[in-house]
Amino acid sequence: MASLPKRIIKETERLVTDPVPGITAEPHDDNLRYFKVTIEGPAGSPYENGLFHLELYLPDDYPMEAPKVRFLTKIYHPNIDRLGRICLDILKTNWSPALQIRTVLLSVQALLASPNPNDPLANDVAEDWIKNETGAKAKAKEWTSLYAKKE
Amino acid sequence: MKVRVKEVYPIFAWSWDTYTESTDLHNNDPLHNKYPNKINNETYTFLKNYRNDIDDVCGICRVSYNGVCPNCKMPGKSCPLVVGTCNHNFHYHCIYRWLDTVNSKGLCPMCRQEFTLKPDVVINAKHTQKFMELISKNRERRLMMEREERELNDDLNMDEEDEVTRDAIDNAAGATEAWTQVPQDISDEEEDMTYDDPIE
Ligand SMILES: [Zn+2]
Ligand SMILES: [Zn+2]
Ligand SMILES: [Zn+2]
Numbered sequence: 472m473a474s475l476p477k478r479i480i481k482e483t484e485r486l487v488t489d490p491v492p493g494i495t496a497e498p499h500d501d502n503l504r505y506f507k508v509t510i511e512g513p514a515g516s517p518y519e520n521g522l523f524h525l526e527l528y529l530p531d532d533y534p535m536e537a538p539k540v541r542f543l544t545k546i547y548h549p550n551i552d553r554l555g556r557i558c559l560d561i562l563k564t565n566w567s568p569a570l571q572i573r574t575v576l577l578s579v580q581a582l583l584a585s586p587n588p589n590d591p592l593a594n595d596v597a598e599d600w601i602k603n604e605t606g607a608k609a610k611a612k613e614w615t616s617l618y619a620k621k622e
Numbered sequence: 623m624k625v626r627v628k629e630v631y632p633i634f635a636w637s638w639d640t641y642t643e644s645t646d647l648h649n650n651d652p653l654h655n656k657y658p659n660k661i662n663n664e665t666y667t668f669l670k671n672y673r674n675d676i677d678d679v680c681g682i683c684r685v686s687y688n689g690v691c692p693n694c695k696m697p698g699k700s701c702p703l704v705v706g707t708c709n710h711n712f713h714y715h716c717i718y719r720w721l722d723t724v725n726s727k728g729l730c731p732m733c734r735q736e737f738t739l740k741p742d743v744v745i746n747a748k749h750t751q752k753f754m755e756l757i758s759k760n761r762e763r764r765l766m767m768e769r770e771e772r773e774l775n776d777d778l779n780m781d782e783e784d785e786v787t788r789d790a791i792d793n794a795a796g797a798t799e800a801w802t803q804v805p806q807d808i809s810d811e812e813e814d815m816t817y818d819d820p821i822e
Contacts, residue, residue: 476683477684477692478685534683537725564725566725
């Protein structure tokens with residue numbers, strides 16, 4: 472395996488020594504490009520009190536290419552589909568190598584705080600969100616207590 | 623007094639002379655003006671801090687400008703630095719690799735303006751040609767993508783128009799049906815009256 476670029480080592484160190492509040496990211500022992508991530512549901516959102524597990528992978532071309540991030544915990548959100556894939560511009564067309572693992576995870580956390588049903592990935596959820604926001608939020612809250620339980 | 627030199631440690635320090643946010647500060651700093659005429663401890667501290675300065679890492683690989691990009695071993699000439707018109711600096715290899723990706727759209731990773739080399743900067747001179755080629759390649763790509771997007775939108779609009787015309791035809795057909803039914807009923811009573819088919 473090719474040696475790990477200095478940038479990835481630096482980013483990992485900083486994630487561990489100076490973690491972002493509400494977010495943990497730990498590299499896998501066997502593969503330092505693969506991170507186990509948890510994000511706490513933001514206060515005031517339907518995801519509050521939930522703990523969401525994600526996986527993050529740094530492709531060989533990182534930072535020329537965006538990290539691959541996916542939710543492992545089931546979540547009811549208009550921009551996250553059934554497979555946990557996330558619709559977030561900085562993960563696709565608006566990626567810049569000036570962004571980091573840290574900024575990416577912060578953006579995902581922000582997406583939980585403010586869902587955007589007008590740019591949906593999960594169309595049925597987005598439709599529900601637009602037509603009946605209160606109901607959709609209640610469902611998101613229900614799913615949070617069902618699937619995103621803190622241990 | 624006789625002095626015997628036992629050992630000599632030649633010391634060499636260098637740094638890319640480039641614009642950073644802290645350059646203005648450095649120029650006003652008496653420490654900076656001493657350098658390189660007087661080599662003293664202060665200068666070493668200054669150089670050390672200079673290298674550790676947060677402004678002085680490449681925004682792509684996050685290694686000091688005076689260090690090397692991830693693909694190089696020797697700093698300096700073999701892994702040079704370039705200065706952007708937007709005053710963002712990068713290792714030549716890092717920014718070239720980024721601008722050569724489709725995702726970059728030719729934009730600076732820091733400020734998302736089109737990345738061009740700052741004119742009249744000595745260290746940029748050697749790379750001007752290669753960057754011009756890259757810039758025109760990215761401009762072409764952008765135009766092509768815009769054109770494709772426009773065509774796609776046109777197609778979508780056309781589909782929508784198709785739907786509208788289809789609806790219109792459906793409505794017209796429905797109307798005709800209703801229309802032709804009414805006259806039949808009426809024609810029983812008023813035989814002399816004729817009705818035009820609205821479609822014709
Ligand atoms: Zn670099
Ligand atoms: Zn290099
Ligand atoms: Zn810039």
